[in-house]
Amino acid sequence: MALKYHRILLKLSGEALAGEKGFGLDYSVITKICESIRDCAKLGAQIAIVVGGGNFWRGRSSGAMDRTRADHIGMLGTTMNALAVADVLEELGMDVRVQTAIAMQEVAEPYIRNRAVRHLEKGRIVIFGCGTGNPFFSTDTASSLRAAEIEADVIFKATMVDGIYDKDPHKFDDAVKFDELTFSDVLAKGLQVMDSTAASMCKDNDISILVFNLNDPNNIVRAAQGDKVGTIVTA
Numbered sequence: 001m002a003l004k005y006h007r008i009l010l011k012l013s014g015e016a017l018a019g020e021k022g023f024g025l026d027y028s029v030i031t032k033i034c035e036s037i038r039d040c041a042k043l044g045a046q047i048a049i050v051v052g053g054g055n056f057w058r059g060r061s062s063g064a065m066d067r068t069r070a071d072h073i074g075m076l077g078t079t080m081n082a083l084a085v086a087d088v089l090e091e092l093g094m095d096v097r098v099q100t101a102i103a104m105q106e107v108a109e110p111y112i113r114n115r116a117v118r119h120l121e122k123g124r125i126v127i128f129g130c131g132t133g134n135p136f137f138s139t140d141t142a143s144s145l146r147a148a149e150i151e152a153d154v155i156f157k158a159t160m161v162d163g164i165y166d167k168d169p170h171k172f173d174d175a176v177k178f179d180e181l182t183f184s185d186v187l188a189k190g191l192q193v194m195d196s197t198a199a200s201m202c203k204d205n206d207i208s209i210l211v212f213n214l215n216d217p218n219n220i221v222r223a224a225q226g227d228k229v230g231t232i233v234t235a
Contacts, residue, residue, distance in 0.1 A: 004226030007046040007120065009147040010037070011140065011157045014055035016214050017081055023055055025084050033158075034088040036217035037125065040224050041094060046120040048150055049127045050143040051085060053077030071135035075102060078139060082129035083107070095124045101133025101142075113149045120150065140194035144201040155207060156223055157194070158214035163231035164193055181233045193233065202235070209233045 016033070019026030041047050056077035057070075079100055086096045097119050098108040108129060109115065119126045131142040140157075147155050161169060162177070166189070169175040178185075183203035186193050193199065193211060202209055212219045212230025219229045 005153040009152040011143040014052040018055035036220040051081040052139040068135040075130040079129040082127040101130040140198040144198045148205040155209045162213035
């Protein structure tokens with residue numbers, strides 16, 4: 001089946017990589033996710049990945065610690081996740097490059113936009129670590145920034161929920177799921193899709209976001225092919 005999206009920015013949360021353990025890395029879960037990413041790439045999709053770090057550390061819940069330092073610790077957590085995902089993808093036979101927004105040349109390439117695009121054009125999967133490289137910005141904002149820079153067709157936000165609801169479906173039985181939204185809707189309704197900085201950046205750069213459930217990793221392939229999964233947010 002033909003692809004609907006050819007250059008995809010996939011946002012993976014750190015929690016997704018931890019599986020049911022809730023902390024650290026669950027390689028059986030990561031392998032299933034990476035198998036779907038591999039299948040998507042073999043269909044011809046160019047895939048870049050932004051990883052979160054919540055399975056190791058969350059800066060905003062670090063208590064009395066200085067926020068800048070706490071966010072820097074979180075960036076290191078995203079790098080650990082990026083290396084873990086790269087390792088599994090390479091075991092599956094994929095050509096992968098890790099780029100970090102904070103220089104750590106013994107571990108990964110520095111983020112250089114033109115080099116990242118070149119990797120994608122050569123069929124390599126590129127994984128971005130360290131968020132934007134700046135404190136006070138989430139990895140959601142990093143996703144929208146990198147998507148704009150590499151001219152991605154779409155952002156896939158793979159979550160633990162099968163789309164966007166008007167309220168938390170885990171807490172409210174009467175939560176209503178949306179099939180389609182605009183970024184204006186998201187901002188006006190205060191929907192917890194991503195932070196307002198990330199949503200505004202996507203709106204300004206006309207980048208759509210598809211939010212879907214990662215409990216079935218094959219949703220990545222289905223989404224790339226244009227199947228109706230999750231909720232689409234457009235400008």
